[in-house]
Amino acid sequence: MNTLASLTRAQKAAAILVAMGKPSASRMLKFFKQEELKALIEAARLLRTIPQADLEQIVAEFEAEFMEGAGLLDSADDMNAILTESLSPEEMNAIMGRGGSGMQEVLTPVWPEMQRVDPARVADFLNVEHPQTSAVIMSKLAPSAAANVLLALEKPLRGEILKRMMSMGVIPDSATQIVENQLRSRVLSERANKDISAGQSRVASLLNEMNKDQADEVMRDLELEGTSDLDGIRARMFSFEDVVFLSQKARVALFDGLSTETLTLCLRGAPAELAEAVLSSISARTRRMIESELGQGADEVTMSDVITARRAIASQAIRMSLEGAFELPSAQSAA
Template structure:
């Protein structure tokens, strides 16, 4: 503890100290090193007041100084000390403590652990298949870490949604998981936050999914009429539903490679029926995605003059093609729409896409 005799000046011993004098006394008691770090957190006016008070500070006996320090500690604990700015207090602590000690004093670790728990628990609100589909795009080590963090019962279901060829590697990584650095853990947790956001969005879109499923059972003229009616009530609702609707005519927006994969497993008679009465643009999009031999056969059937067009059978065939496209899209095998389509690129041939 330093000697205060030099600050006796002309002050009366034992006279009450002002707030500024108390601040000056505490800073002087801290010593030059610590006090110097604290001074940068005061405003210019506060510094001038404290300096003036220090120059005229009377002698402070040890017992009075102890009382003053105790008063400061009480005010500091209550959040009403010399500096009540939270960021300033945090910076002061970081000057002399380790990050772990600062986290402990500020209660960060407890809050962070509670945050972690809530994030991992929220994953259980989704279907395991949804989580599995998301994780397939992640690195095996990231998947292993996530599986090690979520509840075991749910993690087992998610693991079964992953490709069988990857499960052994992921399980091995999970078994041999070492301590993950805080930085790496934060990166992964940010990805989990994105996933939780997608879960919330998926939950909020259930109504739109149901309406889209209903409309996917209808013909294009009926769908157009319903969407027009819905738009008069809410454009936002239309924007939620429209991207989820896929009709036979939407094959035009599908990437050529996806069209090839889709039509490869559909019987020729269904394709033929679906193309009856279709526009030339649709016919070319479909016929360019099948083998030359099958194309010749379907074109021959379509050109037959004695063919009778049954609207109901045509609608059923087109709906069958659209439903198969939706099924393959949901399993991740094809894309329903080409994100890079410009509308003026010529279609690839089936041979080029294969």
């Protein structure tokens, strides 16, 4: 019987894979590198039986909690069976060095690609994953991308993931690789064909940087050219001028907490209807302060300052709509 202290890292990895059983392990093995698979085979041949308690300790070391309820194992035969059923003879020969030049695979870096995936798509993936796996993924994403994904998750899961992120130590390379392989096969491989929302978001983000007339003109051109899926783009578009189409409740929520300075900047040169839509959605005291400031003029304020402030409010509206605070008027008309 093997003792836990005497096991190598490769033997521990082999123990976990065999304990997972053929269906799950088969999916995992397709994403290991050639030299890693060879090391796993050699390690499995030296294993006999591992008690449940020791196996649980091995899993804990990987800090990922990917498997539950694994039992006792006898490794060498099971590992061979898994490999035989998972890989072709050519792949097996390449792994074991029996002829050929071996498999060469250039893998696309996962995390830059994940940050281009629509946050809702990532959230859907995390909803069916173990919270510890989700915590690993969230810790690897850039903060801006992770924040958008977090907002798309249900609150209970959001809290559970954050708790695990706070208590997480150094993530072993082996655990990270397992996560990356799963993301390649289950998220990134489907993205090009099944997930067009990321592309719609990119186009909408670009149009949101234009003024309303320019963005409307581009959308009309796309429509005349017969471009499909424009409703998905419209649902993600919002400019400061669209404030007049929001409900009173939505406007109150949008302007709550915004600084008087930002609101004043936004209203410089604004049409009367737009100004009233904003002013009627804030407190009487704040309204008087803004109206007084607008009446004094501001020679030092540039149009660039005004545009920047308006885009900041538009971005806030889009973010709040993703959180479910209210629905954008573009989304209502697209429905």
